[in-house]
Amino acid sequence: MKIGVVTFPGTLDDRDAARAVRLAGAEVVPLWHADANLHKVDAVVLPGGFSYGDYLRCGAIAAQAPVTQAIVKAAEGGLPVLGICNGFQVLVESHLLPGGLIRNENQHFICRDQKLRVENVDTAWTNAFELNQEITIPLKNGEGGYIADAETLKRLEGEGLVAFRYLEVNPNGSMNDIAGLRNERGNVVGLMPHPEHAVEAGFGPDTFGTMRSGVDGAKFFESVIKAVVNA
Amino acid sequence: MPKIIVEIMPKADLLDPQGKAVLNALHRQGYGKIQNVRIGKRIEIHLNDAPSAEDLEGAREIADSFLSNGVIEDVVNIHVED
Numbered sequence A: 001m002k003i004g005v006v007t008f009p010g011t012l013d014d015r016d017a018a019r020a021v022r023l024a025g026a027e028v029v030p031l032w033h034a035d036a037n038l039h040k041v042d043a044v045v046l047p048g049g050f051s052y053g054d055y056l057r058c059g060a061i062a063a064q065a066p067v068t069q070a071i072v073k074a075a076e077g078g079l080p081v082l083g084i085c086n087g088f089q090v091l092v093e094s095h096l097l098p099g100g101l102i103r104n105e106n107q108h109f110i111c112r113d114q115k116l117r118v119e120n121v122d123t124a125w126t127n128a129f130e131l132n133q134e135i136t137i138p139l140k141n142g143e144g145g146y147i148a149d150a151e152t153l154k155r156l157e158g159e160g161l162v163a164f165r166y167l168e169v170n171p172n173g174s175m176n177d178i179a180g181l182r183n184e185r186g187n188v189v190g191l192m193p194h195p196e197h198a199v200e201a202g203f204g205p206d207t208f209g210t211m212r213s214g215v216d217g218a219k220f221f222e223s224v225i226k227a228v229v230n231a
Numbered sequence B: 001m002p003k004i005i006v007e008i009m010p011k012a013d014l015l016d017p018q019g020k021a022v023l024n025a026l027h028r029q030g031y032g033k034i035q036n037v038r039i040g041k042r043i044e045i046h047l048n049d050a051p052s053a054e055d056l057e058g059a060r061e062i063a064d065s066f067l068s069n070g071v072i073e074d075v076v077n078i079h080v081e082d
Helices: A014-024 A066-076 A086-093 A150-158 A218-230 B017-028 B053-067
Strands: A002-007 A027-032 A043-046 A081-084 A100-102 A110-118 A134-141 A145-147 A162-166 A178-182 A188-191 B003-010 B041-046 B073-081
Touching: A002 A014, A002 A066, A014 A027, A014 A218, A043 A066, A043 A086, A043 A218, A066 A081, A081 A086, A086 A100, A086 A188, A110 A178, A162 A188, B003 B053, B041 B053, B053 B073
Parallel strands: A002 A027, A002 A043, A043 A081, A081 A188
Antiparallel strands: A100 A145, A110 A134, A110 A162, A162 A178, A178 A188, B003 B041, B003 B073
């Protein structure tokens, strides 16, 4: 089981994503932005950060990178792809997921442990969750406000393509409290919060019982391993 | 040097947080008459020669496909400057 983790210039969370993949029991394959060769990986993580300095629009330049073009093609063929934060923005700019992400409504960069509801478990990245499970993983973004036109929003809701919704607090003004989306096929999932920062006790969000013991993010990586094994 | 100018604005019905922050700052400076401020982008594409119809067509294409994102922005103007 080989999972690629992409690094663009300005990516920050590639090492945390790689660590999450290793903790889940898969082999990490570093993928470089300028290299269109996906090295026969079974899945890809587009991690968070500020690819290309967020120039032009968040994710817009990364969407044109050789590695991304190869990922788009492979994703259309069913390769599981997870976009986290800036990775979600790259997926949106690559048109693998619809809509757009704009500056947070309150104009602040938000960093908090965020409660989410898992709204869809029929995907490569969420099958280890239970439907409507409530999870907490870190969120840290300045441009995480999800928007789409009315027609797209209706389709997303009608076809069950919302994968995660913010609970209790909508941190960035996202329409319909949307925190993450899936594509029709279920192989592509993107979300603003960071599962890779909640995979090991001692380093995750606080839970009711113990400080920093939250590991809800680990299920993303368990899910994809299950999906690939069963494929 | 001849240039093609592409002007991009956030969609009219979207909140423009940059514009709002600047508006608030201007109000603090006493410019109470100002009703609204919106901030967009001006992108200059420099060419060696005066742009042909084909160059302009190309500029329109990249303005729509790459320089702007139709979900959140509108290309409001494309013109040539010397």
